[in-house]
Amino acid sequence: MTDMKKIVSFYYSSNGNTKEDKILLEPIEYSLQCNDIHPYRKISLIFNYWFKVSPDKLQLIDEVMQMAYNASVIFDDIQDEAIMRNGFPVTHSVYGLHYSINAANCLQFIACEKLINLHPMAVKILIEQFIEYYKGQGMDLYWKEKFICPKEKDYNILALRKSAWLNVMVVKVMKLFSTYEEDILSLASTFGLYRQIHDDYCNLRHDEDTNENSYCDDLTEGKMSFLIIHALRNNPDDKKIINILRQRSKNIDVKRYCVKILESYGSFKYAKDILDELEEKMRTEIERLGGNPPFIKLLDDFRNKMLKTHI
Template identity: 55%
Template sequence: MTNTNENKPFYHSLSGVTQQDDKLLEPIRYILQSPGKVMDEKLFQAFNYWIKILPDKMELIREIVILFYNACVIVDDIQDNSILRRSIPVAHSIYGIANSLSSANYAFFIAMERVIDLHPAAMKMYVEQALEFHKGQGMDIFWRDNFICPNESDYEIMATRKVRGILNLIVKLMKLFSTCEQDLSSLITTLSLFFQIRDDYGNLCSNNYTENKSYCEDLTEGKFSFPIIHALTTNPNDSQIRNILKQRTASIEVKRYCVELLEKFGSFKYTRNVLEKLEMKARDEIERLGGNPYLIKILDELKNLDYWN
């Protein structure tokens, strides 16, 4: 995919030198070789079913969001000390932490450069949604690093901020070039929570998920994911999961035992029930908005846990 106006890769700076950007953006180019399905063409097509903007504008917005999202991915993998992303080694394991951070930061500003050219009101929207995403990401890290188990309500605020920041960025930028007046905010909030909880669930109990990430990576990270929060909240006198999480173990055997505990405590069943309710709510919201075959298809595909990565 290229920007035809500048005849250079879309992830390059409009004001940059091609040969230099080739070097500076190697980690970005690397992670883009296996794009996450969250940024699949289908997602933009689904929102455009209602918003109806021209293909050239949608492509410009898609490039901005892809840049922002993949810069976040590189930083997220460093913060989580991840091993795999989309079935390949994480960028910093190939290019180093310093080079990968520099590339991600550069990409954030390249996205801003394109936002400025997009529309006078676009920059405010970009900053607002970037702040939302980083607030959610920041709280997730704060709880993990200070070993504080949030309650379910606080988790929901964090989770919706992380994913809603990306989805809102797409929708709000698209609406700048549309007469669409439909309020998609409730649907986006529901989808955001659904996507994040499903990701948490898949990380711990989906065989397909391990093709994209290492086995139960959230346990090695020490993350207070949705099933973990349920287990700790409903079994306050059991210290096993808490101790496993605190160790940030890489042991497959210990992580398998933790998964057995989560099953025993009913945390996976509870998570599945929450996901079913959120999916039904999302489908009801879609119907209320007049229907959307593209979003319905995405929800159907999400029944395969490896879809959202």
């Protein structure tokens, strides 16, 4: 387990009032505990296999990335009305809505503050990617609230904004301090798209003994996930799925029924085929770039997680 006290102390603002910062960021310390195992904790190290950024700058870039990610997690859970994350109650259910929002907002600006003296372009890059994230979140919420089924190409744009923004931010900031000349932004973006579809797939491929509160919670949220879009677009006359989404049901039997419909429509197979294509594309690009064992290990972990899930 990561040393949380050491990490949270890094998150403090530059005003020197650590007692106040400790109070303001208490929800963040809890959020860090919930997300300590997340694969995003490895991203900066994986890309640094190529960039070779100095340890001091790498540490700062990595910490800012974690700050940005953890702030986004709190907002994401609030907007999705989530209950659990990685086996823990979501932050706002423990610390309250207002306290959690304020902590996440504060953390975002402290992240910008950390980058001010690092490089003139670093803060600009972070702000640009924050905007991409919020645009992705906004469209996701719009589709969900209006029960609009987007086209797959529109989903892909959203997925890149929601799941590739941190990858792109890290790559662009690292590039400021590296002589590495290869362009790996496309690889970083592809991994973001892969991760979002992978998350959508695994959310609906839960184990039988999954906690009731987290079983297929994308259905409870009414989310227009990759598999839902495939099913609705290819079976426009079937109204069962869209009506189940409208109910925001927490009933496991209802959600299991929806999963069976998705299975019968070939949505799981289609998603897996797309994931296999994206994975092959990334592995080919990594090989072209001379290899990257940590990145390959991460892809192996994602593949193994997908293989372990079942209905």
